[in-house]
Amino acid sequence: MGIISIEQSGRLYWLGRYTERVFTTLKCYRTYFDTMLDRAPDAYRDFLLRLTLPDVYADEGDFTVRYLYDANNPDSILSNLTRAYDNAIVLREALSTDMMGYIQMALDQMQAAVAGESPLYALQPVIDSLYAFWGAAGDYMDDESRDLMECGRRLERLDLYLRLDYNYRDIEREFSRFQFALGCLRVPHDTEAAGLLADYISQGNDHRLIDRRAIDCLERTLCLG
Amino acid sequence: MENLVSHGENINALLARYGVKFGIYKNGVFHEQLFPYDAIPRVIPADEFAKLEKGLIQRVDALNLYLADIYSGQQIVKDGVVPADFAFSSSVYLPQCADVRPPRGVYSHISGIDLVQAESGEWFILEDNLRIPSGASYPMIARELSRIASPQSYRLNHVVDNRRYGQMLRETMDAVNCGGINVILTPGRFNAAYFEHSYLAEKTGAVLAQNGDLFVENQVLYYRDYHGAANRVGAVYRRISDEYLDPLTFLPESLIGVPNLMDAYRAGNVAILNAPGNGAADDKGIYYFVPKMIRYYLGEEPILQNAPTYLPFYEDDMKYVMAHLETLVVKDVAEAGGYGVIFGRDLSREKLEELRQTIRKEPRRFIAQEVIQFRDLDIMDGGARVPRKADLRAFVLSGGDKTAVWPSGLTRFSRNPDSFVVNSSQGGGFKDTWVLSR
Missing domain, CATH: 3.30.1490.270 (Dna Ligase; domain 1)
Incomplete structure (x- = not known):
């Protein structure tokens, strides 16, 4: 790609964020789906609360379908995947047609899964396509474009892990990856917020939740597009 | 070839996988559609293509000479070969381009010449497209995917490789580049041909830009990157119509153009592919005069005939x-x-x-x-071979030293058995075009 415009830098960053959002929320959805199956039908409310998403669902049955596939719900996984696609389609020359194909496939697979009765099974190919998409980045993208996308992806993952109270080791590992991605970027970022975030995370451990102010710091660290 | 045809569905599935689409507005709403691909290729034997090639080069060279003339000395009008009523009355003749000589004197760098083959086997020119002809990307990627689906079809037939189009286009841009990067200027994602813009950017290594990425300073065009640095642009392959190209020269209400781009162009600091004002030579009325132009400028008899x-x-x-x-x-x-x-x-x-x-x-x-009785081409329709009307868009590239024909082309066909209209916007499909090496 060579030279990256301001708009493209934002799109790369948000492509990273949206693909990660789809990936991690889809995986979490699996966990909650399983819990709702026979133990706690309203567990989805906890999920929504953690992600500060509005509860617009009639019941768990409504949630299991509309949170996945409702194109008119801006928070649904399909809507987030569509946003990833909207960013990817204008980045074909940065991603390559081969790599772009994985996002197209993920979207097609998601849309094809609507009619299925077993979402966890039907959506596995979406997760596979996203894995393939990220794996292809190392081969097809130039370093600068990939770093921008990777930074968005790492930031989003850390944000979700913090919100969803992943265990401390996971958060620590993701924070380290985020710091590395941030260090690769040649764009200014908020070093004060990054420092505060490091403080918050270093205070956490398995027995004590990390202060939610870390999420605010994280969002302030880098803003592109 | 039967093997290739049996993989038609697989190739269409691969085209869908890679997002090979075109955009269309229906009732004001933008839709992306797959461009239906038929796996039975149009086959052009080597000797037939050699004649086509000569005729196309002759035609495009004459059209380039006509554009140079009509925007400067207008000798062809003075000599009574083309009436002034036709040369200047068309709205696509742009007085703003008069006396502007484009880099290396090339006006039509990428020409899309539409032809049909009559039942007699003779080729006729239907239309010259010298502004922003589109469509090369579809046979490019279809060939790539066909070779994956049915490699033996290419092992057994002597098909000239058409995957060099990106390289040819890159060389054309480089040949007229005035110093700086190559850029493909797109109006954006909601343009009907956006897939092609982005695919050609990928295949040529040019930067895909929208107007907001570009600015003109001291008659030089720049691309601003996200670090804030200004990168000089030497050639713009614009996929925007003339009237929207520069709001300070053409339509002031254009929101997709680059202010002062024409100043940079007039100053000779940037090449615009194709040159603004080319509509003056591909107007359907001017088409009538192209054989006369060939005789007038080249002193030759036209090799390919008009309908x-x-x-x-x-x-x-x-x-x-x-x-x-x-x-x-x-x-x-x-x-x-x-x-x-x-x-x-x-x-x-x-x-x-x-x-x-x-x-x-x-x-x-x-x-x-x-009405020319087209030679029908077979397509697969519900498992059966059926004949349909088809045309061929040949792509001719001119970069200054030479004019070359891409050894392939976009074959479009009508899916409606009663129709002669092959355009994708009206439901047509496309085929690969095989040029044989022997």
Whole structure:
């Protein structure tokens, strides 16, 4: 790609964020789906609360379908995947047609899964396509474009892990990856917020939740597009 | 080839996987659609292509000379070969381009020449597209995917590789580049040909830009990157119509153009591919005069013929058109994309009379042509081979030192058995075009 415009830098960053959002929320959805199956039908409310998403669902049955596939719900996984696609389609020359194909496939697979009765099974190919998409980045993208996308992806993952109270080791590992991605970027970022975030995370451990102010710091660290 | 045909569905699935689409507006709403691909290729033997190649190069060279002339000395008009009524009355002749010599004197760098093959086997030129002809990307990627699906088809047939189009286009841009990067200027994602813009950027290594990425300072065009640095642009392959290109020269309400781009162009600091103002040579009315241009500028007889065409502007032609309207196809010179094409045989007596009145009232607005009996090409339809009307868009690239024909092309076909209209916007599909090496 060579030279990256301001708009493209934002799109790369948000492509990273949206693909990660789809990936991690889809995986979490699996966990909650399983819990709702026979133990706690309203567990989805906890999920929504953690992600500060509005509860617009009639019941768990409504949630299991509309949170996945409702194109008119801006928070649904399909809507987030569509946003990833909207960013990817204008980045074909940065991603390559081969790599772009994985996002197209993920979207097609998601849309094809609507009619299925077993979402966890039907959506596995979406997760596979996203894995393939990220794996292809190392081969097809130039370093600068990939770093921008990777930074968005790492930031989003850390944000979700913090919100969803992943265990401390996971958060620590993701924070380290985020710091590395941030260090690769040649764009200014908020070093004060990054420092505060490091403080918050270093205070956490398995027995004590990390202060939610870390999420605010994280969002302030880098803003592109 | 049967093996390739048996993989038609697989190739269409691969085209879907890679997002090979075109955009279309229906009732004001943008939709992306897959471009239906038929796996039976059009096959052009080597000797036939050699003749086509010579004829196409001859035609495009003459058209480039015409553009250079019409925007400077206008000798062809003074010599009475092309009437001033046709040369200058069209809205696509741009006075703003007069006396501007483009880098290396090339006006039409990428020409899309539409041809049909008659049942006799003779090729006829239907239309010259010298502004922003599109479509090369579809056979490019279809060939790539066909080779994956059915490699033996290419092992057993001697097909010239068409995957060098990106390289040819890159060389064309480099040849006229005035110093700086190559850019493909797109109006954006909601343009019908956006897939092609992004795919060609990938294949040429050019930067895909929208107007907001570009600015002109001291008559030099720059691309601003996200670090804030200004990168000089030497060549712009624009995929935006002339009238929207520069709001300070053309339509002031254009929101997709680059202010002062024409200043940089006039100063010779950037090449614009294709040059603004090329519509003056691909107007459907001017088409009639292309064989005369070939004789006038090159002193040669045209190798490829026009479809028999009548200009109601001339009294004799008007009489003929009025008398034979029911057997002719009438084209509105201002329309494109298969619109404004009327077959006399499809009209009722009242509608024919209405059309006669309109032609009498606005003779410059229409041309009339004999209906050529296209040689049908087979397509697969529900598992059966059926014949359909098809045309060929050949791509001719001119970079200064030489003019070259891409050894392939976009073959479009009508999916409707009763229709001659092959345009994708009207439901047509496409085929790969095989040029054989022997």
